Amino acid sequence: MAGQRARGKSLVIAAVGWVVAIWIFFPIFWMFLTSFKGEAGAIATPPRLFFVPTLESYHEVFQRGNYWRVTFNTLGVSIGATVVALLFSIPAAYAMAFLPGKRTRGTLLWMLSTRMLPPVGVLVPIYLIARNTHLLDTVTGLALVDMFTNLPITVWMLYTFFREIPVPILEAGRMDGASRWQEITRVLLPLATPGIASTALLSMILCWNEAFWSLNLTSSNAAPLAAFIASFSSPEGLFFGKLSAASTLAVAPILVFGWISQKQLVRGLTFGAVK
């Protein structure tokens, strides 16, 4: 009886899980389908689930945009911003987790509060700084802005992971004569690898999807995938097919990347959630 009830419960949970997963995945699935419909098919009412696929939209997207260049730019921005963010946030999170002061909590909350500011509010000052430092339309400039934007999140995530590491282990290392540097690199980092990996993955995904700064700080040389997608939207004329094709091409690499690393990502995100 109890077994049957447990089985019923897990079936309900599985069903709810599937519904939520389909609900979340449906827009991506529909975008993928639309990319093979052509412009006339993309706006057909009622929408068609079955149709003769065409590569017309992909053909136009490749003809009009430089996909490989913008993907390369996006990779440069995502990897660059993530590496630098980790270089800053690991020591910051270490200090906050293991050597907390009176104002640590307040500092953490203040860091997070910067995420609450609408980016457009600081558009002009950041644009002027980028102009004066010759970083407009450069991968370095965009990577720096993305890095600063994501820093509060990476510090917070690493701080949470580090707090789960038992202090006696670090103390044991110190007892054996480990310096601060050795304590971080030989004891802390190996223990927190899943947390660091998931922080890096999240930072990569956030940089990959970032649109506001990508569109405002780049023009032609450093334009990333967000700008590539935006170039296919039109105020006059049909564009859903081309936009879907461009969006499919933009999400494809990160989707594959996420798929491959999902185990690590889930492990990292749930690290310390259950004791």
Add this chain to the structure above:
Amino acid sequence: MNTIRAVFSKTAAAFLIAGTILGGGAEIAHADSTLTIATVNNGDMIVMRELSSEFEKAHPGVHLNWVTLEENILRQRVTTDIATGAGQFDVMTIGNYEVPIWAKQKWLVELKPDANYDLDDLIPTVRSGLTVDGKLYAMPFYAESVMTYYRKDLFQKAGLTMPEAPTYDQIRQYADKLTDKSNQIYGVCLRGKPGWGENMAFVTSLANTYGGQWFGMGWKPMLDTPAWKGAINWYVSALNADGPPGATSNGFNENLALFSTGHCAMWIDSTVAGGLLFDPKQSQVADKVGFTASPKGPYGKGPTWLWTWNLAVPASSKHIQDAEAFVTWATSKDYVNLVAQKKGWVAAPAGTRKSTYENAEYQKAAPFAKFVENAINEAGPDAPTAEPRPYTGAQFVIIPQFQAIGTQVGQTIAAALSGQMTVDQALAASQASTTRTMRQTGYLH
């Protein structure tokens, strides 16, 4: 320890090298000049980009870099760039709303084309919209006004004939007869999506032909006048009775999709839709589309609607001379002929040059040409309104505050359309919010 140090130093070095290579790419100096052109993803601009290799051939040493963006993003992007004098762009695609405002700020270069350009060939209403204190600050790439599209087959089936100069009352009568909601045929499709360039473009032109205007002398808002009430009552009642469901989400593109898939019996919108609706590749009703002038209301004049996409050179450009050469090339008679030769006359940029409309081949290829020309000729920025007005502009008001005012009023009109408030409430709220903004910005005392 050494391994970790090595990994760290290698990573940092790799990042620095990658940054220098990737970032440095932007700063590589070209011996020749490279023009960065910001533009929108409209059909005519795509053709310009395709044919621009001809310009590069004729101007060795000048290379073109294209930045294509969605209209609202482009507006934000180029405004930030020009206001901060960053000089990221050498040629900007901007509307006739921005040109006079930016010219007064001295953000644009005055353009002085040579005699070959034939300035007098430009349609006067279009040219006057780009001229400030007698100086030309942008060159028109293409222009659009407003006209009525209708389904000839549905009219024939219902025994109706569309007049050459319909009135809004007639449009309502036809819409009532043609609406067949069970078969998803809607009598009239109109813009409902809020925005100064979306629903307010149509609504301003509608109010104008009902005798309404945005401001009277002394910048007093005039949105609660009987003329506006008549216009908005017509709009809300017609769309609710005969329009498609969810009309507040429909802008130009959504209505284009509805009409081209056979769901609209009539559609009053930009003249640029003509080329798209007559194209069998994009429109399922290409052989059934009829067109006529935009309807008139009780005022009898108007409606005013003139939008031009123009090419301008920002004062912050580092290649002003080459940029001027490009702008001149892309808006010249020779360019119109080049498009006709490569893409056919129907693809020629419309609404800018008298010579295009005098061309027999263009008249043959674009049957809607006469209507477009008449609409543009009548729709200048100084077109008449029932009472004197302190502002210029056709379906918008050429003051920097109008984007905010227009969008706010657009949201209120959309609220009336969706039944959240009555027309009287919406207009009273619009009058109050516009008065407040005009006081805050010093126009009203």
